[in-house]
Amino acid sequence: MHEQEGTFMKPGHSKVPAGHTSGAPVCGLTADVCQSVSDVLARVGDKWSLLVIYMLSNQSMRFSELKRSLGSISQKVLTTTLRGLERDGYVVRHVTPSIPPRVDYELTSLGHDVLGPVKALAMWAISRRKDVENARCKFDKLNIRDAI
Amino acid sequence: MHEQEGTFMKPGHSKVPAGHTSGAPVCGLTADVCQSVSDVLARVGDKWSLLVIYMLSNQSMRFSELKRSLGSISQKVLTTTLRGLERDGYVVRHVTPSIPPRVDYELTSLGHDVLGPVKALAMWAISRRKDVENARCKFDKLNIRDAI
DNA sequence: CAGTATCCCCTTGGATACTG
DNA sequence: CAGTATCCAAGGGGATACTG
Numbered sequence: 001m002h003e004q005e006g007t008f009m010k011p012g013h014s015k016v017p018a019g020h021t022s023g024a025p026v027c028g029l030t031a032d033v034c035q036s037v038s039d040v041l042a043r044v045g046d047k048w049s050l051l052v053i054y055m056l057s058n059q060s061m062r063f064s065e066l067k068r069s070l071g072s073i074s075q076k077v078l079t080t081t082l083r084g085l086e087r088d089g090y091v092v093r094h095v096t097p098s099i100p101p102r103v104d105y106e107l108t109s110l111g112h113d114v115l116g117p118v119k120a121l122a123m124w125a126i127s128r129r130k131d132v133e134n135a136r137c138k139f140d141k142l143n144i145r146d147a148i
Numbered sequence: 149m150h151e152q153e154g155t156f157m158k159p160g161h162s163k164v165p166a167g168h169t170s171g172a173p174v175c176g177l178t179a180d181v182c183q184s185v186s187d188v189l190a191r192v193g194d195k196w197s198l199l200v201i202y203m204l205s206n207q208s209m210r211f212s213e214l215k216r217s218l219g220s221i222s223q224k225v226l227t228t229t230l231r232g233l234e235r236d237g238y239v240v241r242h243v244t245p246s247i248p249p250r251v252d253y254e255l256t257s258l259g260h261d262v263l264g265p266v267k268a269l270a271m272w273a274i275s276r277r278k279d280v281e282n283a284r285c286k287f288d289k290l291n292i293r294d295a296i
Numbered sequence: 297c298a299g300t301a302t303c304c305c306c307t308t309g310g311a312t313a314c315t316g
Numbered sequence: 317c318a319g320t321a322t323c324c325a326a327g328g329g330g331a332t333a334c335t336g
Contacts, residue, residue: 032277033270033274033277034199036273036274036277036280036281037198037269037270037273037274038195038198039273039280040269040272040273040280041189041192041193041198041269041273042193044189044193045189045190045192045193046193046328046329047186047328047329048329050185050186050189051182062297062298063297063298063299064297064298067298072330073329073330074329074330074331074332075298075299075300076299076300076301076329076330076331077328077329077330078299079298079299079300080328080329086287087283087284087287087288088280088283088284089279089280089282089283089284089287095298098297099297099336100297100298100336101297101298101299101336102297102298103297103298103299110276110279110280110283113272113276114272114276116272117265117268117269117271117272118269120265120268120269121185121188121189121265121266121268121269122181122185123265124188124261124262124264124265125184125185125187125188125189126181126184126185128258128261128262129180129181129184131237131258132184132187132188132236132237132258133184134237135235135236135237135258136235136236136237139234139235139237140235194308194309195308195309196309210317210318211317211318211319212317212318215318220310221309221310222309222310222311222312223318223319223320224309224310224311224319224320224321225308225309225310226319227318227319227320228308228309243318246317247316247317248316248317248318249316249317249318249319250317250318251317251318251319
């Protein structure tokens, strides 16, 4: 239990590789800028984070409330999701040391803030949903013969 | 080579689970809307896709050009990344059947389009980069004692 | 209630070798 | 050149059991 400090430390795939860590910007993107964009996308793009942020955007909720609302998430995953969001400063964790314990989660201003651009992307995704869907159908239809 | 048709079919974690596949919207989000947002985020949030889209936003490029520019990506991963982007309709693949073969990749209008909201998110990520960084430092400093 | 601790599976990404 | 074919390691997500 002591050696896994990396659990919610790094989103993993979000690491921008060494290729352009060296001075040269790729398409006008410097490595660190590129990295911070990746960080946000990786955090918000994982399976549950975005949903959790949405849930908390109206009111703060306690652990069990979140779990119940999300339905099919496991405790472990909800915990790591919340820790990740907490680490990056999107949520705060309020502990009430009672018995049984009570823990509430609340969006920070950063958490509320990120909803702006994320909602814009969401709106785009919704408006272009059919295009993506059609592209997929077309692609899959063309490639299914190769696959079988 | 026939049974792995799922390689670039699904982003994996992007699947919105059964919990709210049933009628009830979560926080005003219906399941399919939620799914399409997840799809976009998962696609654009993987390790290389966003970078590839950025590279192609100025000019079309051939496979080897992309590989060289990205530096540390493997052929396999570049291929699957491009296939994924092609499947979702963000890029098109132009094959010139010469020897040796030549394949060019170009952004579609959908591909150019997604850069809008993505750039907005990128700008946000850049402007709030320090906040995230500070939050992480603070969090890690508080939790390092527990971890060791 | 709000977590840990384990164990397990699957997917992603990478390294290497081979081919039309 | 532009891919496939294999193999491998690491991480994410899930199921279950236990605990302060």
